[in-house]
Amino acid sequence: MSNIEDDLSEGIARRIRLERTARGWSLAELGEKSGVSKAMLSAIERGAASPTATLLVRIASAFGMTLSALIARAEQGAGGLARMSGQPVWVDPETGYVRRHLSPPTDMPLELVKVELPAGAKVGFPAASYAFIRQQVWLIEGRLDFTEGDVVHAMEAGDCLALGAPSDCVFHAPGPERAVYLVALVRSRGA
Structure with missing residues (x-):
């Protein structure tokens, strides 16, 4: 995997944890809302598991956002040009x-x-x-x-x-x- 992919995977794990804690949800609550097991969510947040597209969509939906929005929020930096x-x-x-x-x-x-x-x-x-x-x-x-x-x-x-x-x-x-x-x-x- 490239450094960008590694950084993004780490960013996604951090973003999921941030979105969950910002809402005051436990792993169990996010699990109920997303249909993803508490154990899998914990592994994703720790970076111990690479989530599939299906799992990420479920998690993003639980937060009321799209997969694209979740990934965009996981990115570092900002600006009008995406090289x-x-x-x-x-x-x-x-x-x-x-x-x-x-x-x-x-x-x-x-x-x-x-x-x-x-x-x-x-x-x-x-x-x-x-x-x-x-x-x-x-x-x-x-x-x-x-x-x-x-x-x-x-x-x-x-x-x-x-x-x-x-x-x-x-x-x-x-x-x-x-x-x-x-x-x-x-x-x-x-x-």
Whole structure:
């Protein structure tokens, strides 16, 4: 892992602990609100476990924020320019999903995220993770089967999808190559 990834993992652990303690929640309370076990939350906060995308979404949702907002708050520094070398990159240890947060940390409600999903990989997110955001997905390369509730959108490079009302979603790269896509999301107030 690169130093930026190591720093971001440590920053995420610190941010989760800060968000939890700022609310006066115990690990058990955060566990109840997020559906993540107290033991796993403790391991994440200590840096003893690398959380998956699914776990981070659950935790962020419990705090009333998006995954992007949680990661942005975990970043060090601020400013209007986010150089590629300083953009946080996070890799899901379970699926190999690579997430690059492109936007500089600001109070703007717009965030841009670039994702690389390995061929054959699937990543699912519960409807709660979309409660505070509206988003569009633009497929840059590969193929992406995006399941939104009961509807499957078979996307090809160049296709752009605006997500509807919050529902459980699954991103799947059917192959033969990886799917690379840009997610543009707009946060609601308080997210």
